[in-house]
Amino acid sequence: MTKKHAAPTAKPEFIHVNPLVARPGEDALAPRYRLAQGQMLPETAYQVIHDETMLDGNARLNLATFVGTWMDDNARRLYSESYDKNMIDKDEYPQTAAIEEYCLRIIADLWHAPDPMTTMGTSTIGSSEACMLGGLAFKRRWQHARRAAGRSTEKPNLVMSSAVQVCWEKFCNYWDVEARYVPITAEHPFLDGYELERYVDENTIGVVAIMGVTYTGAYEAVADIAAALDSIQAATGLDVPIHVDGASGAMVAPFLQPDLLWDFRLERVHSISTSAHKYGLVYPGLGWVIWRTPDLLPADLVFTVSYLGGSMPTLALNFSRPGAQVLLQYYLFLRLGHDGYRAVQQASQDVAHYLAHGIEKLGIFTLLSDGSDIPVFAWRLVDGPIRNWSLYDLSDRLRMRGWLVPAYPMPDDLAQITVQRIVVRNGLSMDLAVSLLATIVEEVDYLERLESPMPDEGPRPVFAH
Numbered sequence: 001m002t003k004k005h006a007a008p009t010a011k012p013e014f015i016h017v018n019p020l021v022a023r024p025g026e027d028a029l030a031p032r033y034r035l036a037q038g039q040m041l042p043e044t045a046y047q048v049i050h051d052e053t054m055l056d057g058n059a060r061l062n063l064a065t066f067v068g069t070w071m072d073d074n075a076r077r078l079y080s081e082s083y084d085k086n087m088i089d090k091d092e093y094p095q096t097a098a099i100e101e102y103c104l105r106i107i108a109d110l111w112h113a114p115d116p117m118t119t120m121g122t123s124t125i126g127s128s129e130a131c132m133l134g135g136l137a138f139k140r141r142w143q144h145a146r147r148a149a150g151r152s153t154e155k156p157n158l159v160m161s162s163a164v165q166v167c168w169e170k171f172c173n174y175w176d177v178e179a180r181y182v183p184i185t186a187e188h189p190f191l192d193g194y195e196l197e198r199y200v201d202e203n204t205i206g207v208v209a210i211m212g213v214t215y216t217g218a219y220e221a222v223a224d225i226a227a228a229l230d231s232i233q234a235a236t237g238l239d240v241p242i243h244v245d246g247a248s249g250a251m252v253a254p255f256l257q258p259d260l261l262w263d264f265r266l267e268r269v270h271s272i273s274t275s276a277h278k279y280g281l282v283y284p285g286l287g288w289v290i291w292r293t294p295d296l297l298p299a300d301l302v303f304t305v306s307y308l309g310g311s312m313p314t315l316a317l318n319f320s321r322p323g324a325q326v327l328l329q330y331y332l333f334l335r336l337g338h339d340g341y342r343a344v345q346q347a348s349q350d351v352a353h354y355l356a357h358g359i360e361k362l363g364i365f366t367l368l369s370d371g372s373d374i375p376v377f378a379w380r381l382v383d384g385p386i387r388n389w390s391l392y393d394l395s396d397r398l399r400m401r402g403w404l405v406p407a408y409p410m411p412d413d414l415a416q417i418t419v420q421r422i423v424v425r426n427g428l429s430m431d432l433a434v435s436l437l438a439t440i441v442e443e444v445d446y447l448e449r450l451e452s453p454m455p456d457e458g459p460r461p462v463f464a465h
């Protein structure tokens, strides 16, 4: 899709090339929005792009994103040796295909699939694609069952909390499924099965449970949701499955909360997805989706590609996709093992606790979460005196100091509450956290000393989750 450039932000039609990097005689102006007729020196092209992206934020100081921003030198070496491999070319790169398979079995085992060696799953470009595939399997199974029973397949719906990530909205929009949102409230800040019977009916293809709600980092109560669905089945006969969107939490809970019941140990959990590029610790973009048993993935969603003279089942929205990230995932599995992953996630959680409680101690904030689920926490201003500033102003002040810490409204029914969130990832060391907390203290002090309100420019663009 072409992006329309609004006049005030549109850049000039030509890029001014610095004579220092241009070849003698090379044009000093290069068209920005159309292809030039002639060539540009590679060094010049590099410099132009390098200079333009200097204005991007520093990825390591980006505490808004869940996505990995740091890997070690061995991973980078492996990456640079394999970024030319296409994951779909299974026949040409059989070892990369085999390594994808090893990763799937490792993850299926981590999530307690009844038989990790036979279950179905795939790598994806990220959680969004993985969630779409989970949703599609739900829809297709429901359609098959309804058709077999001679019932209508006109009006499928999917039940989820109002705090779902936008990928679920997309799924419902793209595949004509009604999105049924259970609003979050102060008493039920995440999906926990409460009043689920009001939302589930014969057209419900499934329920989404999130391990690591994007807004706060809290785990939804998967076991309670499963129990509520058991009661619904006992009362109505409806057998509604769960997809766990474990974009972040599915790579945290196995290490930090091993006794928590959220995965395939719960029979109602048919499928689980995760972003390897979040707490799987791999560079973007890689995700995984796995089904509890092969029968839960309708066979008519699976295609085949050639592989070692035979064929191999594949399941994906895209065809071509980078293979390098899969190798990076396996590198980390080999390198870290269970203990290593636990240590890395624990270090992030320690930093999250340090920051969350440091912020709480300032006395003017209330924590909505403290990083005890995934190492992500959110806070709001305490109720009380009207202040001359808001969390949006604090976000702006921190941005001036290089830190990206978003503020945003909560979803329905808590949309009147503004919160601010920090995602602690591998790479935000305790040392950096100490500096960040000191910066927050200084900026809060500045804002608290204001003698008149900060100017308010009206509604802001909403931070996208």
Ligand SMILES: Cc1ncc(COP(=O)(O)O)c(C=O)c1O
Binding pocket: 066, 125, 126, 127, 128, 129, 131, 165, 167, 210, 212, 213, 214, 245, 247, 248, 275, 287, 465
């Ligand atoms: C709960 C949840 N689901 C899905 C996604 C989408 O993940 P991806 O960016 O890997 O497509 C996110 C991203 O933050 C998320 O937090």
